[in-house]
Amino acid sequence: MISLEKLTKVYGRGDSRTVVLDGLDFSVASGEIFAVVGPSGAGKSTLAHCVNLLERPTSGAVLVNGENLSRLSEKQLRVARRSIGTIFQADGLFSRRTAAANVALPLDYLGATPAETKRRVGELLERVGLSDKASSYPHQLSGGQRQRVGIARALALRPSILLSDEATSGLDPESTASIVDLLKELRDDLDLSILFITHEMDTVLQVADSVARLDHGHIVESGALVDLLRDADSDLGRALRPRRDWEAASGADGIWFVSYEGRHVRPDWVSLLGAELGVPISILGASIERINGVTVGHATLGIGGVDPARVTGALAALGLTATLDDAALRPESDELEDVA
Amino acid sequence: MIAALVPSNATVPIPDIPALVFPALGDTLIMVGIVMAIVIAVGIPLGAIVHNLAPGGLFERAVPYSILSWTVSIGRSLPFLILMASIVPFTRLITGTNIGIAAAVVPMSIAGIAFFTRIVENSLRSVPPSLVNVAKASGASTLQIIRTAQLSEAVPSIIGGITINTIAMIEYSAIAGTIGAGGIGYVAVTYGYQRFDHNVMIATIVILVALVSAVQITGDRLVRLTTPHARDRH
Incomplete structure (x- = not known):
């Protein structure tokens, strides 16, 4: 010691x-x-x-x-x-x-x-x-x-x-x-x-x-x-596991930054979130790993047409925290061609 | 005994040259050998002390460092001939004479120590200082640090320095020859230069070139032998 x-x-x-x-x-x-x-x-x-x-x-x-x-x-x-x-x-x-x-x-x-x-x-x-x-x-x-x-x-x-x-x-x-x-x-x-x-x-x-x-x-x-x-x-924490650049969201989807907060986040949380909100969830970027026996991770999601408060609530119930991206942080790539 | 071989006013016959030159070579080797033994014995500790008194050293002290460093510089800056002449009283005090091998050894050692101290200091400076920290963190005493993290790592470089220093001492012995110290230099000056005896001159040149080459080759080989990564390639 x-x-x-x-x-x-x-x-x-x-x-x-x-x-x-x-x-x-x-x-x-x-x-x-x-x-x-x-x-x-x-x-x-x-x-x-x-x-x-x-x-x-x-x-x-x-x-x-x-x-x-x-x-x-x-x-x-x-x-x-x-x-x-x-x-x-x-x-x-x-x-x-x-x-x-x-x-x-x-x-x-x-x-x-x-x-x-x-x-x-x-x-x-x-x-x-x-x-x-x-x-x-x-x-x-x-x-x-x-x-x-x-x-x-x-x-x-x-x-x-x-x-x-x-x-x-x-x-x-x-x-x-x-x-x-x-x-x-x-x-x-x-x-x-x-x-x-x-x-x-x-x-x-x-x-x-x-x-x-x-x-x-x-x-x-x-x-x-x-x-x-x-x-x-x-x-x-962010410096240790930086959020890399993410894929562009389609159409009017909001971009959500999600982080693992609870010790026991279910691996199928994305499906559960989709079912709960009733809209498709796009995964734009994610990184999940186990460190010292605990799963840690973060994801960048594209979610459209849902009240932000519902999204935050549904994620919190799954052991995740989320913030909605303000447009200024969005990468430049989501301009035109990637709507397909 | 050399004088006995010299018929005045004549060049030395070629068959007599070996009898003139080889004993002189022996004198040179004795002179340089004694001087180098003294130079190494004094110069290595002195170089280590100067290096560690310097800023960043193990026992950094500004004033003693300046004094030692200046003393060494003065010893280095005097041309050997002048140094030799200027310390004659001191030489006589120590050896009781001012001619011959004994008398030559004193000024040669002084000049050689000054030269070699700088060489050792420079060699120690080229050892990565991080090794001193490694030794300290491993529990070494100051003497152990100097021995293992400084001198031992600098061995190839110091051997290179000894080679340079030995060759410089061979040169100085020739200069000392002019005050009657004997050796190859004495023969070269008295026969070759003062009597225009070309044969003797050429013989001394050949011997000096051979001697210096032998020292250089031996030194280079020892440097290689003591450097692990150089050893691999040969």
Whole structure:
């Protein structure tokens, strides 16, 4: 379990004073993956550096399993860092060391015996599925494999906290998915608290239990991932699953934006809605998926000739929220040719 | 002993050239060897210290950095001949003499250390700074960081620097030859230059070219051997 309390980081003083992190408060429970997203410049890397104690916060605290790490001496800090494993962005491997030697680094620093190191490294490489790559050098590994080595290294000293600092950035989608699966597996097996810092919204959907959006040093929104996705008013929820461009509606149909709100929306809700309203329903766009065991989704519907209040009511009864599009938002394509 | 071979006023007969040139080559190798041992032993720690005193280093300190950096720059900016002449009292203090190999080693080492410190600093600068953070986050002490995340990663580049530095020291040894330090340079100057002995001149040139090439080839090979991705291709 890791908690931040009013974590603040200020660079410079006087006129050049810049507040990079402004009173961040959140905690990541054991067995939880907490994602922090934000645009570049939001303070993500500073947050990462404050969490793994590469930088000291200006004020506030970082608590790992209840112990305040931000007030330790330089020497105690070195010991404390061992309770936090960090996975770095792709360039984090030592180019002149084999995969095994990279994984062994934290053990070497600690002064583990060669036999102990060898055994632990073998265990770790097996854990991340790279036993056959022990003697490969980083340049002989794919991006995904390099990140697996990074993960094995981060786990070498059996930390209870794992910090992933843009660990999947720059990986292809398949490698990202396999790294995400590995992290979830490790989270479950080792009961880790994982703080996953990224700028990639897609990856957040795959990995996170909870998510916070960092902007200009503030957490502007946070919550459980599925709650945010089912909240039609959540900016972060919308940013995570943006509504793509939709097909043009026919004739005078109104365009409705529908979102899953309830936990149990019936899969045949469109038929039920059509039967209830007694008019044809056009599906102009839709995206539905299961995330962390809950179905989330949104759809863009074309519905004509019904009182809007009836539509809203019928959808609400099915566990969906809806808003009627005002014409300004309609895509330009529904001008002429697609009436057919 | 070299002088004994020299009949005044005459060129050295070709069969006698090896007896003149090879011992001189040996002197050069001893001189450059001793100097490079000192240069590496002092220059690597010094380069690492300068690099880490610099802004962004592990123990960033503006004033000590400026002082060290300026000292190194002064050492680098003096032409070797002038450096050598200007520190004669210091050389005599240390070695008790101002001629011969011992006397040449002092100014060569000073010039070599200044040169090599910059080379090491430059090599360390080319290592991705993110590795320092990786080492820190993995629980490394400052010395462990310097050893693993800086020097070890810079080994190929430092070996390249040692090659350049060794060749520069061979050149300096020739200049030191003019103050009677012996070696190939001394032979080239006294026979080839002062007596217009073309045969000796050509012999020294051939030996110097061969020596420098051998150093360069060895250095290049070592760089390849210590660079994992270069090793694959050969």
